[in-house]
Amino acid sequence: MRSALAENILSICPIIERGPTNDHVLPIFLNLLRDENSEVRLNLFKRLEDLNQVIGIENLQESIIPSLTDLSQDKNWRIKLSVVQQFPVLARQLGEPFFNERLNPISVAWLQDSIFTIREAAIENFKELSKIFGAQWASRFAVQRLVALHTDPNYLHRQTPLFGITALA
Numbered sequence: 001m002r003s004a005l006a007e008n009i010l011s012i013c014p015i016i017e018r019g020p021t022n023d024h025v026l027p028i029f030l031n032l033l034r035d036e037n038s039e040v041r042l043n044l045f046k047r048l049e050d051l052n053q054v055i056g057i058e059n060l061q062e063s064i065i066p067s068l069t070d071l072s073q074d075k076n077w078r079i080k081l082s083v084v085q086q087f088p089v090l091a092r093q094l095g096e097p098f099f100n101e102r103l104n105p106i107s108v109a110w111l112q113d114s115i116f117t118i119r120e121a122a123i124e125n126f127k128e129l130s131k132i133f134g135a136q137w138a139s140r141f142a143v144q145r146l147v148a149l150h151t152d153p154n155y156l157h158r159q160t161p162l163f164g165i166t167a168l169a
């Protein structure tokens with residue numbers, strides 16, 4: 001039931017506007033953000049754009065980051081994959097400086113994940129982020145991180161730069 005609530009509660013924000021969102025929805029959102037079930041927290045991030053339209057996400061950045069960090073390291077690879085897929089949307093909402101400082105290290109860590117699907121999604125993530133932030137961002141952050149992996153002792157991680165550079169090209 002909490003998962004269904006988390007999936008749908010933010011969709012009412014654009015309808016009820018700023019005042020009621022701050023008074024009624026925001027406390028529920030912050031409570032669900034601390035839920036022990038990762039599905040509940042993930043469902044909140046899927047609809048975060050609705051909350052951003054009404055109150056702006058800048059005020060909630062510090063509340064969101066710990067939950068995102070937890071979800072990005074979840075033992076269930078499907079949860080982790082869903083988080084990876086949410087990062088381009090979050091990047092648009094949070095902006096380049098905040099993303100580079102707080103979320104980029106998480107993106108880089110996914111390039112060395114033990115699950116191929118996560119590494120593949122991380123590469124696709126870098127491709128989408130390069131479209132959002134531009135070629136200079138890609139050369140400073142994405143390409144440098146990918147090239148650094150070519151000396152990794154794990155051969156699976158050494159393959160990641162090959163796939164990554166191909167995707168970015």
